[in-house]
């Protein structure tokens with residue numbers, strides 16, 4: 001097991017720069033999730049760590065050893081691919097044993113280690129099957145097994161759950177989490193799904209267009225998003241951002257509504273209001289004209305417009321609200337501590 | 352039970368049936384009868400084992416075809432993979448030139464081999480200048496080998512390239528990250544993935560080499576490959592029964608090779624699906 005340090009990693013494909021200097025320090029046994037929209041450079045970063053893509057500039061250290069110029073085979077990592085990359089002509093056993101066979105490990109030990117991993121992943125019955133005879137979830141497990149048996153220093157996962165259906169995804173998510181906790185192997189997991197990131201990560205890296213916008217625990221990122229991007233990407237439905245002006249203790253929203261907030265900044269800002277922080281309150285200052293209700297089970301998402309403006313705003317209320325029972329207008333209040341303020345130019349957090 | 356509309360089925364199948372009977376069954380049966388009609392009767396089918404000349408011709412043809420197939424597969428796989436994997440200036444031109452030999456009939460290929468390795472050939476001129484002795488191999492089995500290779504390689508390369516384009520790159524990357532050195536990746540991952548294509552194009556290559564006539568005929572009349580032997584028996588020796596029986600045997604061997612390859616690659620296609 002080992003830590004992983006990434007120092008100012010940059011990557012260009014020809015003239016296009018894809019990564020603009022990523023820094024992170026991952027301690028031994030940590031589960032880090034890199035989350036960001038598709039095309040932001042997550043896979044590229046992961047592949048550079050795996051040694052499948054060369055480094056334009058910067059340093060990658062595994063266990064304090066610079067691996068920039070090392071072949072994938074010499075890095076002691078194991079990667080799980082999005083499409084699993086199982087060998088179609090090999091049985092489950094052979095797939096899982098392949099890395100060990102290459103390493104010249106004695107047959108008996110290979111068999112033991114594969115059996116052990118197979119047991120852990122409940123693949124015991126399937127060892128003689130070919131990948132095409134497995135379900136998506138089982139294939140996913142085999143791919144995990146192939147990584148586990150090598151006992152690598154670092155696991156790299158590239159969106160390993162994105163090809164599964166919703167239910168299986170949740171189940172495998174839990175399994176990966178508990179597996180990682182049991183094995184204690186340093187892991188780097190890439191996903192575009194913020195829920196996956198929130199539930200899996202010890203710490204997460206919010207990435208946007210080749211820049212790490214924020215690194216922190218899921219709760220940290222959720223409660224104190226450092227940038228507008230982070231604020232809008234994490235949390236569902238996404239945070240409302242409304243223009244306003246602060247005077248050091250309160251904020252006047254664009255439609256004239258005055259809200260108390262926590263800041264000592266005076267000037268033009270963007271106010272971030274999470275939909276679930278808007279609480280229905282007969283005496284609330286925020287009056288919303290409801291355009292549409294989206295019942296999602298335990299709660300209902302309300303899409304509306306701020307009164308006296310054309311500013312769109314989304315709120316979320318507990319319980320099921322039917323479209324026809326909807327009031328045309330609802331008032332909400334929000335507690336001052338949960339109003340996020342961002343600089344309009346830089347997009348950085350103010351309070 | 353499924354209900355078949357027999358009258359309709361019959362009408363629809365009629366064109367195929369007519370074609371099959373007139374162009375396949377009738378000549379084949381006739382050939383088989385002619386083959387057995389000679390002085391030695393049905394036993395003329397054993398001429399291939401009994402007559403040393405025929406047996407040697409059969410063996411030589413088999414060996415030649417196997418050698419051509421194997422060499423073509425090795426060269427084409429390497430070249431095909433290279434062409435799929437690399438981008439370089441002039442790649443399009445190389446690709447279009449590669450398919451050029453496919454446009455030539457056997458006669459022209461024989462002619463090309465003579466130009467290359469014949470008595471007045473390029474290789475002869477060069478070796479004469481360098482070693483003082485002319486190397487000439489156009490009129491031998493070796494010349495035939497190169498001729499067959501020449502028209503086999505494009506076919507195989509095209510099949511391999513089509514298969515290689517469909518190769519899943521992440522399989523190789525997975526192997527790489529699992530610690531496999533390049534040669535293991537080729538043996539363990541790439542070759543198995545290309546196997547259906549290799550078997551299919553190998554079979555075509557083998558069948559073509561077994562039956563090719565034009566090139567051999569152009570190079571020399573004394574190259575004893577089976578198609579030439581059949582021709583000689585038929586035209587010069589007027590041994591029509593012998594020629595017919597050899598034809599049947601040649602057809603059978605080729606057909607068996609194609610059949611085996613079909614069932615083999617069918618299996619591997621299913622396996623890799």
Ligand SMILES: Nc1ncnc2c1ncn2[C@@H]1O[C@H](COP(=O)(O)OP(=O)(O)O)[C@@H](O)[C@H]1O
Nearest residue numbers: 013016018036037038039040041042043044045
């Ligand atoms: N081999 C490559 N050549 C050129 N551009 C590439 C290559 N691989 C990735 N890119 C580009 O780099 C960017 C980041 O890609 P990627 O890391 O795959 O994003 P993500 O995994 O976050 O979806 C994309 O714009 C993509 O088009």
Ligand SMILES: [Mg+2]
Nearest residue numbers: 042043044159
């Ligand atoms: Mg990706």
